[in-house]
Every structure is written in C-alpha cells, then in structure tokens.
Amino acid sequence: MRLSRRASLSRCSVVMVNDPNFRPWDDPNTKPLIDIQNVTKKFGDFTAIDDLSLKIYPKEFFAILGPSGCGKTTLMRMLGGFDAPTKGSILLEGQDLTGTSPAQRPVNMMFQSYALFPHLSVGENIAFGLKREKMPKADIKIRVQEMLELVQLSELEKRKPHQLSGGQRQRVALARALAKRPKLLLLDEPLGALDKKLREATQFELMGIQEQLGCTFVIVTHDQEEAMTVSSRIAVMDQGEIAQVAPPETIYEAPASRYVADFIGDVNIIEGRVSTTKENAVFLDWHENEVSLSALSDQSFTIGSTAWLSVRPEKIQIYKEPPQTNNAIAGKVLDIAYLGNVSTYHVELSNGQVIKAQETNAGRSANRGIDWEQSVWVGWSTDAGIVLSQ
Amino acid sequence: MNTRFSWFNATSVALGFAFLYIPILLLVIFSFNESKLVTVWGGFSTKWYSALLQNEAFLDAAWVTLRVALITATVATVLGTMAALVLVRSGRFKGRTLFTGMVYAPLVMPEVITGLSLLLLFIAIGMDRGIVTITLAHITFAMCFATVVISSRLVTFDRSLEEAAEDLGASPLDAFFSVTLPIIAPAIVAAWLLTFTLSLDDLVIASFTSGPGATTLPMKIYSSVRLGVTPEINALSTILISVVALGVIIASLLGKRADINREI
Numbered sequence: 001m002r003l004s005r006r007a008s009l010s011r012c013s014v015v016m017v018n019d020p021n022f023r024p025w026d027d028p029n030t031k032p033l034i035d036i037q038n039v040t041k042k043f044g045d046f047t048a049i050d051d052l053s054l055k056i057y058p059k060e061f062f063a064i065l066g067p068s069g070c071g072k073t074t075l076m077r078m079l080g081g082f083d084a085p086t087k088g089s090i091l092l093e094g095q096d097l098t099g100t101s102p103a104q105r106p107v108n109m110m111f112q113s114y115a116l117f118p119h120l121s122v123g124e125n126i127a128f129g130l131k132r133e134k135m136p137k138a139d140i141k142i143r144v145q146e147m148l149e150l151v152q153l154s155e156l157e158k159r160k161p162h163q164l165s166g167g168q169r170q171r172v173a174l175a176r177a178l179a180k181r182p183k184l185l186l187l188d189e190p191l192g193a194l195d196k197k198l199r200e201a202t203q204f205e206l207m208g209i210q211e212q213l214g215c216t217f218v219i220v221t222h223d224q225e226e227a228m229t230v231s232s233r234i235a236v237m238d239q240g241e242i243a244q245v246a247p248p249e250t251i252y253e254a255p256a257s258r259y260v261a262d263f264i265g266d267v268n269i270i271e272g273r274v275s276t277t278k279e280n281a282v283f284l285d286w287h288e289n290e291v292s293l294s295a296l297s298d299q300s301f302t303i304g305s306t307a308w309l310s311v312r313p314e315k316i317q318i319y320k321e322p323p324q325t326n327n328a329i330a331g332k333v334l335d336i337a338y339l340g341n342v343s344t345y346h347v348e349l350s351n352g353q354v355i356k357a358q359e360t361n362a363g364r365s366a367n368r369g370i371d372w373e374q375s376v377w378v379g380w381s382t383d384a385g386i387v388l389s390q
Numbered sequence: 391m392n393t394r395f396s397w398f399n400a401t402s403v404a405l406g407f408a409f410l411y412i413p414i415l416l417l418v419i420f421s422f423n424e425s426k427l428v429t430v431w432g433g434f435s436t437k438w439y440s441a442l443l444q445n446e447a448f449l450d451a452a453w454v455t456l457r458v459a460l461i462t463a464t465v466a467t468v469l470g471t472m473a474a475l476v477l478v479r480s481g482r483f484k485g486r487t488l489f490t491g492m493v494y495a496p497l498v499m500p501e502v503i504t505g506l507s508l509l510l511l512f513i514a515i516g517m518d519r520g521i522v523t524i525t526l527a528h529i530t531f532a533m534c535f536a537t538v539v540i541s542s543r544l545v546t547f548d549r550s551l552e553e554a555a556e557d558l559g560a561s562p563l564d565a566f567f568s569v570t571l572p573i574i575a576p577a578i579v580a581a582w583l584l585t586f587t588l589s590l591d592d593l594v595i596a597s598f599t600s601g602p603g604a605t606t607l608p609m610k611i612y613s614s615v616r617l618g619v620t621p622e623i624n625a626l627s628t629i630l631i632s633v634v635a636l637g638v639i640i641a642s643l644l645g646k647r648a649d650i651n652r653e654i
Binding site for chain 2: 080081082101102103107108109111112113115117118119128129132133176177180
C-alpha cells in the first residue's frame with residue numbers, strides 16, 4: 001500500500017517537472033508569488049546581495065544555486081524574514097513584506113540543521129506552529145496525523161528527535177515546516193546531511209510532496225545535480241548577483257556565460273575571435289593554422305571580438321581518422337579515465353589546451369583501440385556547442 | 391588507550407583518593423563517636439546529632455546560612471543567565487572583551503580581597519552589616535560562576551532553534567521560554583546548585599561582610615573550633631558535607647543529561 005503510494009508520487013512529479021506547459025514565467029499575465037525588487041543587502045562594507053531582482057511564480061520548485069559565499073543563504077533568510085534588505089523590497093502576492101517578522105509571514109523554512117526542538121516529541125514538533133496559530137486541539141491532532149502520513153512517519157509520533165535517524169529527522173523538519181500550509185516553503189540545503197542514495201530518493205519524494213500540496217518551494221543548494229533534478233527553474237548566483245535564471249535544460253544546454261557553463265557540469269571552453277557569422281552560427285578563429293570552429297548562439301557578435309566556445313564533453317566524438325564533421329581538431333591522447341558507464345579522454349590540442357571528450361561504453365568491451373600518446377581527432381557538430389560573449 | 395589493570399595504576403589511584411578523602415572520612419566516622427574525646431573511639435552513637443538539634447546557636451546559624459544561600463543561588467542564577475546571554479549572543483560590541491574579563495575576574499580574585507573591598511564599600515555607603523550585606527556579597531561572587539556554567543551551554547546552543555520557533559509563529563519572548571529555556575534548563579539548575587553550595591560553605595567573604603546577629607554556619611563552626619573540636623562540630627560538618635555533595639552530584643548528573651540532548 002505504502003510502496004505503491006510512494007511510487008505514484010514520484011511518477012506524477014516527474015511528469016510535473018517535465019511538463020512543457022508549466023511555464024508561468026513566459027506568461028505576462030501570471031502574477032508572481034514572490035517579487036524581489038532591486039534588493040541589496042550589505043553587512044558592513046561587504047555586499048552580500050547586489051541589486052537583485054527576481055520573480056518566483058506559484059507552484060514553482062525554484063532552486064537557488066551557487067558556490068558558498070555567493071549570497072544564496074542571505075537571499076533565503078531575507079525571504080524568511082530573518083534578515084532585512086538594506087535597499088529594495090520583497091513582495092508576496094503584491095504585498096510588501098518589509099518590516100514583517102518571520103512569525104507574521106505565510107512563509108516557513110526548513111533549516112539546514114533541521115532545528116528540531118530536542119525537548120519535544122515528533123508530534124509536538126509538528127504541532128508547535130499550529131498551537132501558535134491558536135488552532136483548535138482536535139484540528140491540530142488531525143493535521144499532525146496528516147503531516148506524519150505525508151512524510152511516512154506515523155509510527156514515530158511519540159519519539160524524541162535524538163531517537164531518529166538522519167533521514168527521519170529530515171522528514172520531521174519537512175513535516176513541521178509544511179504543517180502551517182505556508183504559501184512558500186524555503187529549504188536550506190535540505191538534503192546536505194544525507195548520504196547519496198538516500199538523497200536521490202528524497203529528491204523525488206520532495207517533488208512528489210510539492211506536487212501533492214501545490215505549494216511553492218524555494219530550495220537553496222550548492223549541489224547542481226540536486227538543483228537539476230528537482231527544480232522547474234534554477235537561478236545561478238555569482239557574488240550576490242544572478243548569473244542566469246532558466247529551466248534546468250536551458251541552464252545546461254544554453255548557459256548565458258562561461259561562469260554558468262562551468263558551474264553546471266563539465267565543459268570545454270575554447271577562446272577565440274569571431275571571424276564570420278552565418279544565420280545563428282558563429283565561426284571562431286581560435287589558433288593559427290587551424291580551421292575555425294563553429295557553434296550556435298542567439299547573441300549577436302561583432303567580427304573580431306573575443307568570444308568563447310563552450311561544448312560539453314559528452315557531445316564530443318573521438319576519431320582515429322580525420323572525420324567529416326565541421327569542428328575537427330587533431331590532438332594527442334593524454335589520459336583515459338574509465339568510469340564504467342563512460343570513458344573520459346583528455347586530448348591535448350596543438351596550442352596545449354586539453355579537451356575532454358566523453359564516450360559512452362555501449363558495448364562491454366570499452367577498448368576503442370585508442371591508447372595513451374596516440375594521435376587522434378576530436379570533433380563535434382555545429383549545434384553541439386554554444387558561443388558565449390562573456 | 392591502555393586500559394589494562396596494573397598494580398602501579400591501582401596504587402596511584404588509591405593513594406590519591408586516600409590523600410583527598412581520609413580526613414573527611416575520619417570526620418564522618420568520629421561524628422558517630424560515643425566518647426566526648428574526639429580522637430578516642432568509644433562506640434557508635436548518634437547522640438551528637440540530637441545534641442545538635444538542641445543547640446540554639448547552631449540552629450540559628452544554619453537558618454541564616456540557608457536563607458542567604460537560597461536567595462544568593464536564585465538571584466545569581468538569574469543575573470548569570472542574563473550575563474551569559476549577552477556574552478554569547480550579542481556578537482561583537484565595543485568593550486566586549488573588557489566585559490567578559492570583568493565578569494570572569496572575580497573567579498580568580500582572592501576571597502580576602504573580594505571580602506575586604508565589599509566591606510569597605512558597605513562602610514563607605516553607610517550600610518548596616520548583617521544578613522543583607524552577606525547576601526549581596528555572595529551574589530556578587532556566585533554570579534560569575536553561574537555565568538560560566540550557563541554560557542558554556544549557550545555557546546553550543548543552535549540559534550536556528552529559536553529562528554525556527556519564530557518562523558513557526560512564536561514571538562521572540564515565546565521562543566525563549568518555550569524553546570531556549572527548556573533546552574538550557576539543566577545548565578540553569580546546575581548553576582543554581584553550584585551557587586547554592588558556594589554560598590553555603592563560604593567563610594571568608596561572610597566573615598568580612600557580616601555584622602552582629604548574622605552569623606553563618608561556617609563562621610559558627612570556625613569560632614567553635616577555636617575553643618576546641620567537639621563531636622558536635624563533626625556531626626554538623628558531616629551534614630554540611632552531605633548537602634554539598636548532593637548538590638554537586640545532582641549538578642553533574644544534569645550536566646551529563648544536557649550533553650546527551652546536545653548531540654542532536
């Protein structure tokens with residue numbers, strides 16, 4: 001019974017995130033749930049958030065992604081009301097939140113440390129916020145049961161937090177934060193303390209719960225895989241500013257800058273000068289005596305300007321003979337890393353740059369007859385890469 | 391770590407504990423002595439304990455001591471909690487180091503100096519010396535101990551617990567009383583017991599700051615001993631030792647329990 005429910009939860013969530021029709025950010029008539037307007041946050045001389053604007057829409061699973069110190073936690077704490085913006089304002093359903101305390105906001109937070117009250121049982125932890133709301137006792141009981149069922153901890157209602165495993169604590173923290181039915185749930189690195197297997201299972205569960213409750217989730221994480229898996233959109237942050245906001249596939253396939261391309265996944269970046277542009281293809285001269293490389297871009301470039309070609313390792317093929325593709329460069333194999341499902345080849349080009357090419361090991365024999373120090377060619381099609389201006 | 395039994399270790403431990411506890415043990419044993427001579431064993435008896443209950447002077451002193459200790463422990467714990475909150479919570483403010491140092495300094499100040507300076511203060515402001523001045527003096531030095539005990543607990547207290555409470559709709563005051571206080575309660579009780587026992591057995595500071603009519607038990611014992619040790623004093627001391635030991639044991643047990651809760 002329980003297993004089947006869990007399975008159905010994760011199935012519908014997968015549909016949800018991949019649903020091409022769920023794009024409220026493209027519809028100018030949709031009112032944002034959260035509207036962050038030109039927010040700046042300074043701690044003394046240090047600017048943690050620099051003139052940041054962002055809209056988050058109802059029912060989104062929004063991820064804020066960035067390295068530590070990029071300001072993502074500060075941004076989240078301002079949404080929760082724990083820090084006040086130095087400049088700018090945050091609107092929730094059009095209402096300015098400036099000056100309202102965390103207690104007054106229909107926003108709840110799941111803390112990184114879970115912050116479970118150690119002297120209260122699981123049930124009392126979940127009921128804490130409901131009691132403050134002056135909800136009748138009978139209703140509190142029903143709601144607590146509901147929440148326990150949602151996170152599948154019904155048998156553990158009487159336990160104290162120190163009698164729970166890490167995964168169970170995480171669920172209690174989630175149930176407690178969701179008990180008041182907030183309009184917005186903030187999750188601060190919610191899965192950071194779990195091991196990899198449990199983390200992956202919990203990611204799908206989170207998506208299921210979010211789908212079931214129809215609540216808006218904002219998750220802060222430094223784990224790009226986590227952000228890619230759960231979210232409808234990702235905001236990549238860099239030193240207090242937003243580098244790009246887009247759905248996961250856009251972030252991966254059409255990064256706005258080298259910073260974003262490099263932060264998400266593995267990437268090869270080749271610097272060059274724009275020689276010609278044809279329709280949306282851009283040609284780059286990257287080294288004398290070598291053919292120019294081509295890739296797509298929606299940006300416009302002036303001839304002669306510096307640009308960077310970004311191409312993912314899994315989109316690069318490796319050849320023993322000169323190939324017929326557009327972008328073919330000769331090189332020498334430096335290193336081969338066998339990872340089981342894939343092998344990564346490090347190929348040194350004539351200018352000394354090393355290109356990573358990843359080949360899927362479709363057959364059981366991974367041996368392609370390519371060896372260390374061997375002369376090879378790497379190549380990719382024009383639509384495999386993207387040209388970036390910054 | 392080598393935990394094997396060895397004769398050398400066993401002997402060291404035995405000698406160490408003997409050095410510490412044989413005098414106290416002797417005192418306890420001789421409090422049950424039938425004979426009036428302190429050093430000659432005359433059989434088991436509890437008559438000195440009943441004699442103690444007839445001794446008005448001792449009972450008066452005990453009552454004074456108890457009142458002083460109760461008030462001292464309560465006030466010092468409240469003040470200590472407040473000081474600890476400021477020390478741990480308010481981050482960096484101007485003069486924080488100075489403030490920290492000033493709170494901790496009386497811990498290492500010789501009692502004679504604390505007593506003398508308090509005496510001078512009370513004379514200077516024309517305060518009549520008695521039970522009030524003893525209590526004030528005790529609060530002064532006991533508060534530092536309470537601060538140390540409570541702030542060591544507060545340092546490891548996860549602030550996000552309070553934030554979580556506020557996030558769930560509690561006011562800052564509600565968050566303090568429903569989350570912070572229950573969690574640091576063991577440390578507060580431990581601080582209370584510690585300051586209670588400190589006040590109970592203080593002789594030096596009480597001697598400086600007491601006046602006529604306000605004699606504490608340690609002062610009474612000290613003055614009686616100068617006229618000769620009686621088994622009655624032994625009995626009284628045994629009772630004092632029991633009370634203090636009980637306080638210390640409960641305080642350390644509470645500290646241990648707090649440690650278990652802290653592991654979350």
